[in-house]
Amino acid sequence: MGDIKEIDDPPTGIDGMDDGAHNEQHPEEDTEVNEEDIDEVIEFQEGEVLMEDDENGTDEEMGEPNEQSEPPFDSSITRFTKHEEPVFCLATHPLNPEICASGGADDLGYIWNTSNGQEILKLEGHKDSLSVIEFSRDGQFLATGGVDATIKIWKNLDPKLFSEWEFLMDLEASEEVTWLTWHPKLTVLLAGFSDGQIYMWQIPSGSMRVFAGHDSMTTCGNFTPDGQKILSATDSGMLFIWDPKTGTTHNKINLNEGKFALRRVQQERSGINSLVINQACTICVLGGIANGGVRLVNLKIGTVIAALDEHESHATVEVEMFEPEGLGVPLVISAGTDGTVLIHDAASFKLRNTLRHQDAITTLVIHRATGQITTGSLDKTLSTWDLKTAQQLKVHSGHQDVVHMAKLTSDHKKLLSCSDDGNVLVFEI
DSSP states (O other), X not given: OOOOOOOOOOOOOGGGOOGGGGOOOOOOOOOOOOGGGXXXXXXXXXXXXXXXXXXXXXXXXTTSOOOXXXXXXXXXXXXXXXXXXXXXXXXXXXXXXXXXXXXXXXXXXXXXXXXXXXXXXXXXXXXXXXXXXXXXXXXXXXXXXXXXXXXXXXXXXXXXXXXXXXXXEEEOOSSOEXXXXXXXXXXXXXXXXXXXXXXXXXXXXXXXXXXXXOSSXXXXXXXXXXXXXXXXXXXXXXXEEEOTTTOOEEEEEETTSSTTOOOOSSSSSOEEEEEEEOTTSOEEEEEEESSOOEEEEETTTTEEEEEEOOSOTTOOEEEXXXXXXXXXXXXXXXXXXXXXXXXXXXXXXXXXXXXXXXXXXXXXXXETTTTEEEEEETTSOEEEEETTTOXXXXXXXXXXXXXXXXXXXXXXXXXXXXXXXXXXXXXXX
């Protein structure tokens, strides 16, 4: 599942009011001033200078303080500051909570320590922004993908602490990398591209399989939790179910047709932004692009079984599922660029709770061990919520620009977030 993309259109101002409407220009008029209307005459002594307005002057030059908003309160415990431009992607190591990786618009990635913010390895070689980054499930490899149509693999040299890494290989790519993910059990990498292609490689051998058939950009994809199937979706609203062994399709589902078709807002076809698959590999939840839609698909019969359209119709949606242990009811969680998080009962499809940010939500993280979620936003903050009570437990602040992504460390004790401000912050949970 990828984090929320295309957050380039935050909500607009209230009622479309333009402050300039209150500053209308009027033609100059000759005005007669009577002596009795004058309250006070200020006389200037010889040699005294009359201060005139300077169009290029500042408030400070006029003796008035220049009002600037104070930087936000920083609740982080450490930060990584080596990036020189916005940071777009994060990955936390699956076995060592002190190891993470980040990538951004400076064409660089870094592996670094979450406890002290110290660099372990600079990941060089990309010729454009890094957009995706992910550790393999066994923690031995790291994949970085970028706008430059390049995927690089990095290898761990320290089997105990994972604190020493080196470049291993480049992988063939067709266009910009839009998403990548590792097999849940094997060192097999799967990636999707803006031209609609999907490639799968065995690492470290590099042997490759191509999955062809998309009619447009593939926006998200993943293996099923048992590793037996691949699901991928496109910006044209198609969901594909693949056999990873043969590269053939089991099923294709058009989300623009049928009873539960996605809403269309100023486009011919509505697209899919994100997907998540339940642990039983029977249900897939899809979040829409600029249509506010959430759809549930029964993977056994290949049919859409529910449409959840409570998000605003313009919203792009990120989806997750929370499956509690025992007899708890699974939840569908959707976060949108309309600033809301909706929590639905996955069995009855009823809306249970609504959570709100001040601005568009850009990332969603599930705390599976504690039944909490964290959301990040254009409002520069992150919030941690309790799924059961819908209470906001904590606000994580310190960024000075848009939050792009958040991740939990493997011990669930720290939260990492990256931002347009070029920093990665580490918070205690």
